[in-house]
Each structure stands twice: as C-alpha cells, then as structure tokens.
Amino acid sequence: MTKITALPTDIVRALQEGGPDAHGQVPERAVAEGGPNPCRHCLQYIPEGKEMLILAHRPFPEAQPYAETGPIFLCADRCARHEGEDVPEVLERAPDYLIKGYSADHRIVYGTGIVIPQAEMMAQAEAIFGDERVDYIHIRSARNNCYQARIDRG
Known part of the structure; x- marks a missing residue:
C-alpha cells in the first residue's frame, strides 16, 4: 500500500x-x-x-x-494539506510522470527512475518499493523535472 x-x-x-x-x-x-x-x-x-x-x-x-x-x-493563502490515499487533482492531468526511488540517506537508488504513464504510476511505485533499499519515491514532471509530490509506504 x-x-x-x-x-x-x-x-x-x-x-x-x-x-x-x-x-x-x-x-x-x-x-x-x-x-x-x-x-x-x-x-x-x-x-x-x-x-x-x-x-x-x-x-x-x-x-x-x-x-x-x-x-x-x-x-499564497492558507490551504489544507492533501491527505488520504486518493490520487490528487494535480497528478491526474499529465499523460506521464518521472518517478524515482530514494534511500533512507536521501540518495537516488539507481535503476528505479522511470517515465511512466499516469495510469501506471502507482502500480510502478509498488514495484519500486519491492527494492528494500528504497525508502520513498519522488514524483516529478516528465517534461520539466519539477517536484510534484512524494510517495511513501502506507
């Protein structure tokens, strides 16, 4: 999860x-x-x-x-932090994203980075978490590399 x-x-x-x-x-x-x-x-x-x-x-x-x-x-104004397991609005529109795993010491775990269709992103995240070296995953724009959010084990 x-x-x-x-x-x-x-x-x-x-x-x-x-x-x-x-x-x-x-x-x-x-x-x-x-x-x-x-x-x-x-x-x-x-x-x-x-x-x-x-x-x-x-x-x-x-x-x-x-x-x-x-x-x-x-x-600019206060907003409520996204919580929950649903994929939020900002991760629904792009056709694909760059995701990559990071270790507990915040280093890229090589071999985990992939540009993946949005519809397959969360399943691929589960597969990346199969690597015991991965502590968390970043979601980034596939086009501009901008940080979007993080994926953590539930």
Missing part, C-alpha cells in the same frame, strides 16, 4: 508568511493562470486569478549532491 505525501504544513506556512526558500530568497508572488499552477501542499490547481507563490524548493532535509532544487508553486 502506498500514499501520496504533500509538502509538510509547517514548511508551507513558513513560506506563506514570507520565509526564505531553498535559495534564501523570499518567494515571488504572482497571479495563477489556473491549470498550469499546481500547489504542492493541497495538491490542487491554484484557481485562475488567485495569488500564488513561486519559489525554489529542495525536498530533502539538507544540501548534498543528490538533493535537487527546483521551482514550485504554492497557494
């Missing part, structure tokens, strides 16, 4: 309150265009016309060679 894990609320609230991103900068504020702006906390698309944050995020506890940093969007 696996579950989709959104960004932790404490990290998101600090950013919504003007805290620094992974590059030490204050998140940029912009107006959402709708569909192309997925919030990594509620895992919903930020509605068109709503204020959003654009920032650099490193979904790892510390900087190290495998700790990729990249741009993400967040709702």
Whole structure:
C-alpha cells in the first residue's frame, strides 16, 4: 500500500508568511493562470486569478549532491494539506510522470527512475518499493523535472 505525501504544513506556512526558500530568497508572488499552477501542499490547481507563490524548493532535509532544487508553486493563502490515499487533482492531468526511488540517506537508488504513464504510476511505485533499499519515491514532471509530490509506504 502506498500514499501520496504533500509538502509538510509547517514548511508551507513558513513560506506563506514570507520565509526564505531553498535559495534564501523570499518567494515571488504572482497571479495563477489556473491549470498550469499546481500547489504542492493541497495538491490542487491554484484557481485562475488567485495569488500564488513561486519559489525554489529542495525536498530533502539538507544540501548534498543528490538533493535537487527546483521551482514550485504554492497557494499564497492558507490551504489544507492533501491527505488520504486518493490520487490528487494535480497528478491526474499529465499523460506521464518521472518517478524515482530514494534511500533512507536521501540518495537516488539507481535503476528505479522511470517515465511512466499516469495510469501506471502507482502500480510502478509498488514495484519500486519491492527494492528494500528504497525508502520513498519522488514524483516529478516528465517534461520539466519539477517536484510534484512524494510517495511513501502506507
């Protein structure tokens, strides 16, 4: 059993309150265009016309060679964190995603990375978790490599 894990609320609230991103900068504020702006906390698309944050995020506890940093969007206003086993809205629209496993020391487990059709993603995640070295899996955009969410064992 696996579950989709959104960004932790404490990290998101600090950013919504003007805290620094992974590059030490204050998140940029912009107006959402709708569909192309997925919030990594509620895992919903930020509605068109709503204020959003654009920032650099490193979904790892510390900087190290495998700790990729990249741009993400967040709702500028408080939103509820995605919880539950359902695949969230932001992971339903793209035809495919890049998924890859990471070890407990936050290193890529080579041989686990794959661009996979969306409909097969969660089954492939289960297969990746068959490798005992894998502690968690990242879901990234297959086109821009942007971090989307994490998959954890349920």
